[in-house]
Amino acid sequence: MIKSPILQSLVSSRDDITHNQEAVNTFRGKEQEILYLLKRCNDVDEFKQIHARFIKLSFLCSSSFSASSVLAKCAHSGWDNSMNYAASIFRGFDDPCTFDFNTMIRGYVNETCFEEALCVYSEMIERGIEPDHFTYPFLLKACTRLKSIREGKQIHGHVFKLGLDDDVFVQNSLISMYGRCGEMELSSAVFEKLEFKTAASWSSMVSARAAMGMWSECLMLFREMCREKDLKVEESGLVSALSACANTGALNLGRSIHGFLLRNISKLNIAVHTSLVDMYVKCGCLEKALHIFKKMESRNNLTYSAMISGLALHGEGEAALRMFSEMIQEGLESDHVVYVSVLNACSHSGLVKEGRQVFKEMLKEGKVEPTAEHYGCLVDLLGRAGLLEEALETIHSMPIEQNDVVWRSFLSSCRVHQNVELGQIAARELLKLASHNTGDYLLISNMYSQAGMWDDVARARTEIATKGLKQTPGFSIVEVKGKTHRFVSQDRSHPRCKEIYKMLNQMEWQLKFE
């Protein structure tokens, strides 16, 4: 029983056709109509049935154009297993053209099957099909995601040989590929050679630095970009810059970008809003972040995880849990990042019961596979609350590999709660996993010194010295009234150092009292 009107129309067209020239002519006339219907079809089963009819009819006469269109429709549909089906169509082609190879590469990249995309490209080269300027942006994206710099460089060579190195899309893809693979000099070299630097070229440079966590370089480039005349600054570059502001505490610049966005873009999209929320939250303006969040027309998981982790950062664990409930009520499904944010919020607000419950529900639902991050949060939650035995049991119950972070978190809790016996277990496991980490030896040494075990302190310190390890002091940055202040651990160089440490002592005392 065929319910679909589209299929009914096709069946009647097939019934009319007989194996003669008249039928062929009829089909030729129908071909465009079939392609039109195929393009409009939104359902995988419907597509498969139409495709089956298409095959039956097309042995009479089919243009490679039609076949390529069918393949493209399938490869870019986003349906479940669409690429498997697309591959079966593709394998049926005797002489796939450049467009067909591009379709397959693009399809695989969109489905995050990057290695498959590279394999299709290899086959393309082996079969002597010449790539074009559409091939490389997709392919370079695959290299970027795989961090395959070796393949990326080889492909750059092909681009050069084929004379496609003057295509602006290919150039920008190269900038992005090199930048995100950590090859900043090569990325800049491609950028500097550009005859016309477009908004996307700048954006590729800025966002690659943001993706690598090079926040100050990112902002430097962003400022340079803003000085360019006749350049229409687009949202993507601004989003990366906002991310850099968030991570460096550059509130003033973040505010300016927000102002620029409001003045120049009529309707801000969800990504821009999310980065604004994140920027305000990380720069200390929780209320402003909440205001933007509440005014948003629609929100997704990324928006919620930014807001939930923001609330956690500000010590608002219960509000973070309420936000999580709202997200579920809004019909969104929690993903692994949101769970990390929620568990983290519980951990930092001492919400042990709630955190346990969230973790239990996550396992019960089974939609999100627990990762080391989730276990890390749970161990941290239990450890901070002094439930060291339960934290240790949690580590032992992990169905995945225990990593250094989990043991470090547990060790830290053992130190805080002065349990040297369990701390020694953690220290042993940690040193097995991550050697040459100065911070770990210091953590171990501090634990022993608190317990007055001076021989063990000396052993840990000797270990640091004999291994020649050096510790980079940690720091935090805050911007107050347009001025950036950096607080480096143990730093005494500030002119008002005495007052700062007096205030810190006072705060510590008050916290202990509370």
Added chain:
DNA sequence: TTAGGGTTAG
């Protein structure tokens, strides 16, 4: 058919 964007443990 093509480039560039947001969230996450310790």
